[in-house]
Amino acid sequence: MTFSSKTRQLLSVAAMSLMLASCQEDLLNPVPNDRISTATFWKTESDALLAANAAYSYLTGLSIFALDGITDIGHTNQVFNVNAFIESGTHDASNSRINDEWVNAYAGIATVNDFLENVDKVATTNSALIERLKAEMRFLRAFHYVNLAGLYGGVPIVTKTLTTDEAKQLKRDEVQKVWDFVTSELTAVASVLPTTYPATDKGRITRGAALSLLARASLYSGQYQQAATAASEVMKLGYSLYPQYGKLFSYAAENNPEVILDRQYISSAGLSHNIFAHMGPYSQKTANNTFVPTKKLADAFTMANGLPITDPASGFDPRNPNKNRDPRLGFTMFLSGDPLPSGVAFRPEPNSGTADAIGNTYLATTTGYVLKKYINPEDFATPAVSGINIILIRYAEVLLTYAEAKIELNQIDQSVYDAINLVRNGRQDVKLPSVPTDLSQAQLREIVRHERMVELAFEGLRLFDIRRWKTAEKMMPGNVYGMTWVDNNELKTVQVQAFERVFNPNRDYLWPIPQKELDLNKELTQNPGW
Template sequence: MKKTLILSLFLSITFTACQKDFLDRNPKDAYSNSSLWSSENDALVALNGCYNSWSDGYHVLYMDALSDNVYSQYYWEGYTSLGNGSGSPSDTWITDRWSPSYSTIQKSNWFLENVDKTPMDEALKTRMKAEARFLRAYQYFTLSQLYGDVPLVTKTLSQDEANAVSRTAVSEIQKYILDELKAITPELPVKYSANDVGRITRGAALSLKARLELYSGKYADCIITSKQVMEMGYSLFSSYQDLFRIQNENNNEIILDIQYKENDYSNGNIGIMPSSTFGGWGSIDPTQSLVDAYEMANGKTIDDPGANYNKNDPYKGRDPRLTASIVYPGQFYEGKYYNPIERSSGDYYNGSNNSKTGYLYKKYTSNLSDYPDLWNTGLNMILIRYAEILLTYAEAKIESASIDNSVYDAIDALRQRAGMPKVDRSIYANQTTLRELVRRERRVELALEGLRWFDIKRWKIGPQVREGKVYGTRLGTVDPTNGALVLTGEHVEAESRTFSSERDYLWPIPRKETDVNRNLTQNPGYPN
């Protein structure tokens, strides 16, 4: 689908004219509906327009900055204030998630209201409508997770109508999403071929359904839905680190991703991850808290007396997913031993465009030679992969107190793929300990993939993990010949955060929208 989902010029013009604000409004330009819907190709181009803005890889990378996983150092990139508890309805980046989501909803509504007039194969038309309905449902999933109650609009609106809509209860939105996903699942193919690879599949619909069922505590339904996905032929890719490389995209672990194409519809976000000496900005920086979450290679947590953890050589003998996901001091990376802890180093944590925690993303950038231009790549951004389904299934079984061998099997599959031992069943033998384990597995397996914040929100652990100081690596020296560490200093401090349970589980409704439409009430704790 690298070629298929690139907008044609005329559709770009169509939608550019209608993005003034919120639900902006009927697409109007020189192409009338009567002339646009005259062929199968017209319908395909219109559907591709719905795909074009349905999700943004930028937000996938930055979402972990809302959590204890990542610190976002540049305020103007949009996630610093949301991560430290100082977000405001007036922040422009609040609108940067709201407006594109409703733009996709509007495009999908317009497509669904008009495609039936197209003379084309009915089976293909049915499939295309299912794709558009998924794209719309995905936006409502995202909006309701971030903002809570939001307007539920399933038809095109006039400007006056759009400026008078009110917020719909989250419970109603969730029911709508689940009903939509259930309805469209049989209308979507299991997989595609050639240029259609990357379109919405049956597995994507079921996987989003399972995610929402887990998030909303519908564990019995979640188990059933997860099993359906587990029986569809997906499998774990052989290498955890190489899973995220461009040459391995569209592999059998990927259920849903955002497709990019170098030069035409490029992923220009890769450069935000490396630091200055690698040609990047060091914008989003993994935290010490995330590093500490990885177990030792023997399967014990670092605070276990039997773990053999050495605080002065803290990265030795750890879960291989740590090395695969994060560049830490002394790691050999891109031809040198990374050194953010000495003032004389070009990667020093306090230098310009360098990580302020001393840690870098390695997931997506394990081999920078994959990208001739970090700001113009074709790397797809993964939204749902099979590993998440295994963890979703395991968590739903644990929370419903139906623990059996299949729970351990699901978690063991991920651990063994990474090179970790199977779960010690003598330690993780009941609901309480297994809950702790599966939450940790979700954190390290899915680290830096934009899902941690949603877990914090649904587990209601914000005060425990989002309050207080954010730390990075300890200072010291790195031997440039072998990467050996001598750590003598304290952990660097990136920022101090606050968290209000009454406010910070939801984003504020953008002031741009509440100023136009007084029916859009503000979320608790934010100024009107």
């Protein structure tokens, strides 16, 4: 019997949990008949698939919204949320978000290591399957290390199952060693992984995913030639932009040719998440608006003619701020007057008298903006049970990675302009003017950074970007602002009350190593300033 990849992921979570719970049993004891044990597991191809699928469950999911929600383009909507402490600079090494990112990554790494140590016990003549699964697992491990290095800097590189004593003696590896490990792993697996899978296996790791992650990691670590080369290889594999940005994050667009890697879900099989309840407008069955876009993000979208709204020649009308804008503005966030999944209009103005009005409740948006990506009408009936896949890598990012790497290398040619312009006007519903061809390196650098900000908003990349560019100390500090609206013929701009962002450049370019880890392992050292 063949199961889809989504169903296998669901089955594997329970299977691996039971298996790991019993792996330390005394061999003199009889094999228990109420759980999976190593005495009965690692026998068949099915066991190998189930174990591999368990590792997929540690892929990033809704945490991408938190990572963007603590940057300049997002805001943690409730001040008592642990993410708000990071945003305001009042967090420390005991913050649960900082701990959870570390714990999830190393749990995923441990699952991969367990797989790699045991999968060769499986009796099969299908060696190609086993080698492919090993490559998938090594990718997933590298994926975690990319995030760990970006968040914490140097971390322990763990490639085997550890005893308790070994775990207590781990030391941090230098961050460049982590990047080198990621490069080695992704380069090795890219040659093993297939470029595509049949429909029953959609969501598994491909060669394109390995090369795309290599391009991302290389960009993060400043290895620009490697980033450009990896991205160019992806550009030869047949990916393309989905023709409608406005539908890219809908159920209808799942598994489209722009998606290179996503976290797969299926609510009908019990593998779901609560994105609608987590991020949707409050009026939609009291959704939480957990992280909301800011004025900084809204204002970053240019006019449809390509000019910034601050340009006197742009045609921007502050009394009608959403008219003639880059269409991605309205595709990224709900704007005043937009129809909501329930059929009512979104009216967040403080004087609107609606459930979504700023100040109506602490759960309503504090900026007047709400994320539209992933908020689908199909989830309105059951907002806490969504099955929409969460995109982790897509082709537009690869194009911008290629362009940025070439710009940083000062290897500016037509291919750089082509990559940027494809993102700007390569879709049916996004037709911004092409970038002029006589720009300097500095001008192109600002353009590609701007495109990453607006094209990839709330896709989990902004925090890593402003850290590696060393611009966070300029982008982050200060008050948080929201929409501008007309009140008694007077323009007013929302300022989030009693909240100020703080960013200490001597400390905040890295998160602290979680305090729990320091308490368990005295060999770990803390990051500067913590």
